[in-house]
Amino acid sequence: MLNIGSDSLTKTIVVTSGKGGVGKTTTSASVATGLALKGFKTVVIDFDVGLRNLDLIMGCERRVVYDLVNLVNQESSLHQTLIKDKRVENLYILPASQTRDKDALTIEGIARVMHKLKKSQFDYIVCDSPAGIEKGAKMALYFADEAIITTNPEVSSVRDSDRILGILQSESKRAKMNEEPVKEHLLITRYNPGRVREGQMLSVDDIVDLLAIPLLGIIPESSSVLDSSNAGKPVILVPESEAGQAYSDAIDRLMGEDRPHRFMETRKKGLLARLFG
């Protein structure tokens, strides 16, 4: 990256959803890791102040000394606070505070942190939003250039995604400054093709129809997500996992590459598997 001394090329991506538990942290961890694997200097920030989780998913929970609130309050330096990932070059984690609450953050404080990160020549800042549409979620999306709307194929998740899209379009910095709108991406997670086929679960087409934003990817429901969070390893680093492969495809699409959507169909099982599966 030839952007020495300039901060205008830093891209800020928020991973958001409104609804809780849909896979924002799982997605933030894999997206940040995927971007770093592409060679971009990337930091992933946990905005879930009071309920930090990203450190566990990234497997760095025992290395947390300072956190986002310390940094915002200027009680620690960027260098002291960022945790450098041990597996992937160019990847840094900025953990949330476990003891403070969301009121400890202010837009001005976050703005200072963002500025420092840009001056440190980060290519990507990935913001893991807390659930809800309150202050914490608004803080996480305020500085976004792009947004990954994490949605499960389920009524309340789709409704909340639509709410959060409205907030992005009216309350982000880009909206308030009348700049080009935040670029929106739909990421459907915990997709279960079998239940879609049975007519029990909203399909990809249904969700794209309802939310009317471009589709970045479909992450299938997969037990490897639980395994990898148990191990503290972003699932994108598990090449044999379908969810991991789906995240890799999504990163390629984020880079503007064309990738067909996989894992939308139930796998064609052999006769034995079909009889006993």
Next chain:
Amino acid sequence: MGIFSFFRSKPKGSAATAKERLQVLIAHQHADSDGPDYLPLLKQDILNVIKKYVDIGEEQVLVQLDSQDDCDVLELNITLPEDGERSSAVDAKALRDNDDDGPQSSKNRQSRAERTRSRQTRKSQASARSQAKQKA
């Protein structure tokens, strides 16, 4: 997957219902945020009037302003509660009758009931669509 699912006919499924419900909900959310500034107030006023007769909540009233050619169309969609909770004083007909006789003042936006729909099914619904022609 059990062996019987091979022979079962494809069920219609609850996903279709989910999609229909979401389409309505999302229309509500967009109407609330995309419309002109006075729309939420107008909606609140309409809600208050209807509440005098029927017990309904905010989610049951959809007020939307669309543009068609040189016309602004104000669409008002009210979902009445199931039978029993509803006072007989108000039904779709009453809504229509009230709506039909405004003076044709060219200074104000003209309004008339264009379409009234009523369903006595599980979700009885009254919809009055008023069309307002804007003065050139």
